[in-house]
Amino acid sequence: MDPAYWNQRFGAADYYYGTEPNDFVASVAHHLPPGPVLCLGEGEGRNAVFLAALGHDVLAVDQSDAGLAKARHLAASRGLPLRTEVADLAQFVIAPAAWSGVVATFVHLPVELRHTVHRAAVTGLQPGGCLVLELYHPDQVRHRTGGPVNNPELLVTLDALRAEIADLPVDFLVAKELEREVREGPGPHGLGSVVQLLARRR
Ligand SMILES: C[S@@+](CC[C@H](N)C(=O)[O-])C[C@H]1O[C@@H](n2cnc3c(N)ncnc32)[C@H](O)[C@@H]1O
Numbered sequence: 001m002d003p004a005y006w007n008q009r010f011g012a013a014d015y016y017y018g019t020e021p022n023d024f025v026a027s028v029a030h031h032l033p034p035g036p037v038l039c040l041g042e043g044e045g046r047n048a049v050f051l052a053a054l055g056h057d058v059l060a061v062d063q064s065d066a067g068l069a070k071a072r073h074l075a076a077s078r079g080l081p082l083r084t085e086v087a088d089l090a091q092f093v094i095a096p097a098a099w100s101g102v103v104a105t106f107v108h109l110p111v112e113l114r115h116t117v118h119r120a121a122v123t124g125l126q127p128g129g130c131l132v133l134e135l136y137h138p139d140q141v142r143h144r145t146g147g148p149v150n151n152p153e154l155l156v157t158l159d160a161l162r163a164e165i166a167d168l169p170v171d172f173l174v175a176k177e178l179e180r181e182v183r184e185g186p187g188p189h190g191l192g193s194v195v196q197l198l199a200r201r202r
Pocket residue numbers: 001003006017022040041042043044045046047061062063064067087088089090104105106107108109
């Protein structure tokens with residue numbers, strides 16, 4: 001799904017994924033040490049603004065300028081600073097050992113790019129920094145309550161997610177496949193099959 005698709009989706013005034021953070025991000029945010037946080041595929045900014053409110057210096061990256069314009073608007077409406085960068089994750093360079101946290105929710109990339117981005121995300125963490133990921137599992141095709149169910153090759157198991165970074169210096173603090181009630185603003189809602197990962201850089 002290209003920038004045109006997401007610019008159209010984010011073109012409406014309301015926030016498709018809502019203005020509250022993803023439930024998993026909210027539940028693990030206390031693991032992120034103070035410092036800069038990178039939000040990848042951040043869309044309309046709900047996680048970025050939440051993390052900025054916790055005191056992090058947040059950079060939100062997305063291919064959709066419409067999404068990031070709404071992210072800046074959301075941050076400004078709460079009097080919070082937020083840096084944004086319009087970029088394709090295939091080109092965006094994650095500086096090594098720079099981030100206290102890297103966060104990506106429901107950013108379903110083609111498998112090779114996903115592999116590259118997740119490895120770069122781990123390498124981009126400072127020691128003690130955390131990678132936070134939530135993605136839809138292949139079982140999501142049964143629920144069809146959100147996610148790229150028409151492109152099931154973009155869905156991912158926990159084993160696949162863990163395997164792509166397992167040789168890097170990380171400890172897995174949360175690594176789960178589960179079914180949960182997903183409520184993401186007026187967008188996806190209902191029972192969903194997801195994978196959640198919280199990995200801390202040694
Ligand atoms: C399902 S939305 C999730 C948005 C946000 N993470 C959230 O949970 O509210 C997926 C987002 O990933 C972004 N995205 C997908 N592929 C991308 C790529 N190659 N480069 C940059 N952004 C990408 C889309 O533009 C979109 O904003």
